[in-house]
Amino acid sequence: MQIEKIRGHQTEQLFKAILELKDIEECYQFFDDLCTISEIQSLSQRFEVAHLLRLKKTYEAIKNETGASTATISRVRRCFDYGNDTYDEMLGRLYPDEKSYAEATRK
Template identity: 85%
Template sequence: MQIEKIKGNQTEQLFKAVLELKNMEECYKFFDDLCTISEIQSLAQRFEVAHLLRLKKTYESIKKETGASTATISRVRRAYDYGNGTYDEMLGRLYPDENSTPTIKE
């Protein structure tokens, strides 16, 4: 697992702070202070790419819909398929009625 690579006191403090956020407004304010607009947009784009992979969209349609490069889509795909399973877990919580078995071909 790659989790060990990111573990540390600073990361733990950050994640604890995220878990303390009470609502969407606090979340927006916190990430606005913490990240650049570009960083937030990149994170949001990756999560949407994972969502579209979950919906079995093609790379081309994902690229058109999100503006993500094929390199980004491939990176998210690897994490989605071989990572810790949290993309699918979080998307399943947000969209419980959606199918979660991606079968995308490049």
Template identity: 75%
Template sequence: MQIDKIRSEQTDQLFKAILELKNIEECYSFFDDLATMSELQSMTQRLEVAHALRQKKTYDRIQNETGASTATISRVRRCVDYGSGGYNMVLNRLYPELEENTDKK
């Protein structure tokens, strides 16, 4: 499985730490300490691109709305379509009204 490439004790520890966060304010505090502003902006941009792709927006519109490069949009597209299913899982939970009938991986 694709996620095996990132699996490690250290990654488990990070994910367990994230799962311990209780609310958005705790997330802000933790991620402010954990990641640089650039890293956080990149992650938020990729999630927004995935959301826009699920809404069937064009690459041009996504680029204009998010500032993402076409390379980033293409990479996110590959993950949405052929990745481990993480984007689709999270987006289905955040926006159940937009849930697609995609393969649940």
């Protein structure tokens, strides 16, 4: 599993700190201190790509809407297909009325 590659004291400390954030404003402040603007934008872009893939948008539409490269879109898609299902789980919590990725891509 990929998770084992990132598991360690420093990562655990970071994740525990993230879980302690109390509201959206605290998130903005913490990530502003922790990351560069470019890093935050990249993470945000990937999450939006995941949302648009979940909505069955085409690569071209996603590229046009987000500015993401096809390599980024493909990477996110691989996470949906072979990852830990957490994009879909988090998006399901944010948008409970939408179909999951698996439901949206069934033929």
